[in-house]
Amino acid sequence: MKKLLYITANPKGLEKSKGLQIGEAFLEVYQQQRPDVEIKRMDLFSLDFAQMDADLVFARGKLAGYGYTLDQLSEVEREKILKMHALADEFISYDYYVFVSPMWNLNSPAVVKAFLDNLFIAGKTFAHTANGPKGLLTDKKAIHIQTRGGQYTGTPLQGMESGDRYLRIALNFLGINVMDTVIAEGFDLYPQRVPEILAKAKENAKLAAIEFSLEPVPSQN
Numbered sequence: 330m331k332k333l334l335y336i337t338a339n340p341k342g343l344e345k346s347k348g349l350q351i352g353e354a355f356l357e358v359y360q361q362q363r364p365d366v367e368i369k370r371m372d373l374f375s376l377d378f379a380q381m382d383a384d385l386v387f388a389r390g391k392l393a394g395y396g397y398t399l400d401q402l403s404e405v406e407r408e409k410i411l412k413m414h415a416l417a418d419e420f421i422s423y424d425y426y427v428f429v430s431p432m433w434n435l436n437s438p439a440v441v442k443a444f445l446d447n448l449f450i451a452g453k454t455f456a457h458t459a460n461g462p463k464g465l466l467t468d469k470k471a472i473h474i475q476t477r478g479g480q481y482t483g484t485p486l487q488g489m490e491s492g493d494r495y496l497r498i499a500l501n502f503l504g505i506n507v508m509d510t511v512i513a514e515g516f517d518l519y520p521q522r523v524p525e526i527l528a529k530a531k532e533n534a535k536l537a538a539i540e541f542s543l544e545p546v547p548s549q550n
C-alpha cells in the first residue's frame with residue numbers, strides 16, 4: 330500500500346488557519362481519488378523530535394567525520410542521534426508528502442527547518458559521490474501548500490520569498506520531486522478579499538490534488 334505523509338506547520342489550528350483549511354480541501358479530494366493510499370498526519374508543532382543542539386551536532390560529526398560507532402557516543406548523544414534516525418526512517422517509509430505551512434518572516438516557521446535538519450543524513454537520504462551530493466529519495470513526490478499575508482507573485486517582493494524556495498531546494502537535494510506549490514497570498518494585504526482568496530486557493534488545491542493523485546511513484550511503473 331502506498332503512503333502519504335501530511336505534514337503541517339501551523340500552531341493556529343484548523344479553525345483559524347487558512348492554510349490548514351486549504352490543506353483539508355486538498356486531502357479530501359486526494360482521498361476520494363486515491364482511497365488506496367494510506368494517509369498519516371504529522372503536526373510539526375506537536376511533534377517531539379530531535380533538535381540540532383550540541384549533543385546532536387557532536388554525535389553527527391563523530392559518526393560521519395571520525396568513524397565513531399554508536400557505542401562510542403555518550404548516552405545522550407546516542408539517544409538523540411537514534412531519535413533523529415528514527416524520524417528519518419519514518420519519513421523515508423512514505424511515498425508522497427504534502428507540506429502545509431504559512432510564510433513567516435519571508436521563510437517558513439522554524440519547525441520546518443528543524444524538521445528538515447533531521448532528514449539530512451549521509452548514507453540514508455543522500456550520498457556523497459565523486460560528482461557531489463546525490464539525493465537517494467528519488468522515488469518520492471511532494472507538494473507544498475503555502476499561505477502568505479502579502480503579495481509576492483509578480484511583485485518586486487517575489488525574490489524575497491524563501492520558505493517555499495528553501496523547502497523545494499531541500500527536498501530536491503534529497504532526491505524528492507516537488508510537483509507543485511499551491512500559493513494562497515495577499516490574505517493580510519487585502520483583508521476584505523479573504524473569502525475570495527481562500528475559495529480560489531481551495532479550488533486550486535483540489536485541482537492540485539487531482540494532479541497529484543495521478544502521480545505514480547517509479548515502483549508502480
Ligand SMILES: Cc1cc2nc3c(=O)[nH]c(=O)nc-3n(C[C@H](O)[C@H](O)[C@H](O)COP(=O)(O)O)c2cc1C
Nearest residue numbers: 346347348349431432433434435476477478479516
Ligand atoms: C510570525 C509571522 C510572520 C509573518 N511573516 C510574513 C511574511 O514575511 N510575509 C507574508 O506575506 N506574510 C507573513 N505573515 C502573515 C501570514 O503568512 C499570513 O497571515 C497567512 O495568511 C497565514 O496563514 P494561516 O491562516 O494558514 O496561518 C506572518 C505571520 C506571522 C504570524
